[in-house]
Amino acid sequence: MALSDKELKEISYLARINVKEESFSSLKKELEQILTLFEELNEADTSSVDAMSHPLDLSQPTRKDEVTEENKRDELLKNAPSVKSGLFIVPKVIDGEA
């Protein structure tokens, strides 16, 4: 199972993890090794089996639609890397004239 540089770039963008060009070849080798491991599953006959979703096959529980969380805005913002006026600060997202 071979990965191209283009594929690696695409995956790294989808995962939003920057990968430096100089580590491409070693990372590709490591990922290819893992992907080769996956090929062992091709031999398994799964035509008559459903995909497993929960080990004990439970359905999703529901609860009453009630507010259970209290407002912890200040406490939550304490962990944020950049805050102003009670808001998270990030670089400008939308370009264009005002």
Next chain:
Amino acid sequence: MDLHKLSLKEQLEGLKKSEFTSVELTSHYLKRISKHDEKFNSFITVTEENALMQAKAADERYKKDKSLPLDGVPIAHKDIFCTKGVRTTCGSKMLSNFEAPYSSTVYTKLDEHGMVMLGKTNMDEFAMGSSNETSYFGPVSNPWDTEYVPGGSSGGSASCVSAELAPIATATDTGGSIRQPASLCGLTGIKPTYGRVSRYGMIAFASSLDQGGVVARSAEDAALILEGMSGHDPKDSTSLKLPSPDLTKNLKDSIQGMKIGLPKEFFEQDMPSYVEQSIQEAIETYKSLGAEIVEVSLKNINLSLPIYYIIAPAECSANLSRYDGVRYGYRCEDPKDIEDLYMRTREEGFGAEVKRRILIGTYALSAGFYDAYYLKAQKCRQLVANDFTNAFESVDVILSPTTPGTAFKAGEKSDDPTEMYLQDIFTIPANLAGLPGISIPCGEHGGLPLGMQLVGNSLQEDKLLQFAHSYQSNTDWHKKMPNI
């Protein structure tokens, strides 16, 4: 008095009888940590002040005759469990300054039982690793020989209990992260049935596999604490709607006439002769205790490793998308735009193994590959689970080695991810099927301990502990501790 030589149960009894106070017991462990942990690096954070405060409160309750079930006994928590007021790092640069605004259910329950937290233990970054070498806070060493790894990902928990710097520690297990370090450090480690222990406030790695448990010095100690941390939690939608099980009631019952299954696929594999010999001796012990040995077949078990390395990275790539440098955690310097902020924050904040798994998972879930990888793996996972269901029609527990060998040297496997993954070959199947598993010490080789694994049917933690206790009542492998 060497208080650390008492079992957790004896410590609890001593506190009840006022033979010593919780402040004395807690101070004793804090002194040991400050004296010895430099060698092992098993703690990321030691919460000395907090611990003494909790201990004092426990002593007050004893004085007033209002003590709680586990009052005043110290415990170390894996740094994956959120603890309000104390930072929770998950072994990552990404969370190196993170202070959770709430506590995990596991911490809260044990706190409400009166347990005293000594600190937060080191671990592989985001619980991804089998050697505790991927922690941002440095590697942990094995107290039996500091040149060797303690296993992972709960390496800090195993190391500190093995060095007797804590009587017990919480841990988590996604593919073997409780049982493998327990095996390599000569401890008893139990991963309960998926859904037994709440995952609320336990930082997510692969949500359909993650499960909390403990590493302890005996099955008896493990039973006491696991009981205290189990039970339904409405805050975790996958938590089982069952009360906390009584794990001590049947602990001392005989295993006469009960059946142990040996999966032939495991025993067909090449394993070092010392592993085979230790397991054979354990089987003989069980026979002498009246257990019947039966061969079973888990014919799809060889698919476990590839299934795991699709499902776990896929789920981790989704879970770890929350670390974006916006709301909490690490953020890169001077991002030029929002994309740059995401891309560099995640490049710099995550270590190599975590990034590798996120990339693999992203690939497996990406358009065009979902059916071939994730869906196929979930189907194969059902095949493995079916094998266990069939096997448990004729046996009570399934026995195997826990690990392919004793601990390996630090650095020995860190360059080859797939070689490292083989560490979990015996432990992964129980996670895939959601079954409880325990590792108990059963031998040694070259001065390093080795464990055997017992896997039980769903919800049968009590039976696993009964089998483990029965073995430990007739052998003394679990009593051997390293000279530190």
